[in-house]
């Protein structure tokens with residue numbers, strides 16, 4: 001029998017049987033309430049299998065788009081490699097602002113999160129783009145760590161899923177005054193995050209391959225290198241720790257559990273904050289372009305869709321439900337597409353200026 005914890009409402013056992021689509025909806029939040037309803041109707045074995053299936057399916061993330069094969073999905077999400085014309089016409093008279101996710105977008109997914117290096121070619125591509133347009137990296141990682149990987153001081157960096165934003169130390173600056181952009185909406189959670197980080201390290205240290213990453217305003221518990229036989233145990237340990245912290249919530253990323261404050265702040269808010277800082281709140285004079293691969297990037301794609309302007313580009317080899325309009329198959333395509341598309345746009349703009 002699974003009893004919900006009185007304080008957090010989270011079930012005491014992770015082992016439940018539900019279809020992937022119910023366990024991991026596009027927003028990535030655990031549907032605890034629906035999950036509780038289902039409890040009691042399934043055998044324990046089936047519950048464990050369902051959990052394992054969803055953990056296996058978490059990279060690549062999300063379920064395939066329903067009823068769509070690859071062919072029809074690509075028709076609805078054409079390759080960004082062929083979107084030069086569209087960018088050209090969409091960006092007429094507008095400032096392009098570029099937002100880039102890090103893991104799975106600028107760097108390939110690798111086993112060791114500390115070795116997810118960006119290639120020199122990709123770094124140059126990002127540098128080239130940032131010469132023309134304000135450019136931000138929006139990542140689940142700690143801001144300092146992603147800066148260490150990318151090593152470009154002319155960029156905006158939004159770490160901890162957008163909860164830690166800082167402007168560039170050189171290059172593009174926001175229109176609004178000269179103050180350095182800084183936004184940390186989850187500062188009050190720092191002591192709790194630190195406490196939970198230490199507790200998690202202690203709780204999972206006996207599970208070979210488990211890794212707890214401190215992303216400053218949020219935490220990641222990786223299971224990519226954990227033997228599948230230990231996954232349920234790891235999930236239970238994580239849940240046992242966070243059940244005492246109702247101010248924190250648990251999401252599921254690519255072979256990783258992500259723990260973060262319950263505040264309503266995500267990559268979508270980070271995009272809105274940065275556009276506002278750049279002087280483009282509710283403006284028609286801007287074309288935001290966001291490239292990402294993960295469930296958390298959907299929050300940003302959604303914001304662009306809601307604004308009715310902007311281009312969302314999903315990096316994925318497989319069809320997925322997404323709010324993005326375009327697609328790229330893998331990070332190397334991004335390094336090729338970025339400079340080609342954007343420097344092309346600048347060249348074309350210069351040419352049309354000369355003609356007038």
Ligand SMILES: O=P(O)(O)OC[C@H]1O[C@H](O[C@H]2O[C@H](CO)[C@@H](O)[C@H](O)[C@H]2O)[C@H](O)[C@@H](O)[C@@H]1O
Nearest residue numbers: 102103109110111113116139140220224254256
């Ligand atoms: O928002 P992102 O920049 O995409 O960050 C999301 C998480 O990315 C990292 O984990 C993922 O990439 C690792 C390296 O390729 C891989 O080993 C892991 O399995 C993936 O989940 C990062 O380590 C996490 O902290 C981020 O939350």
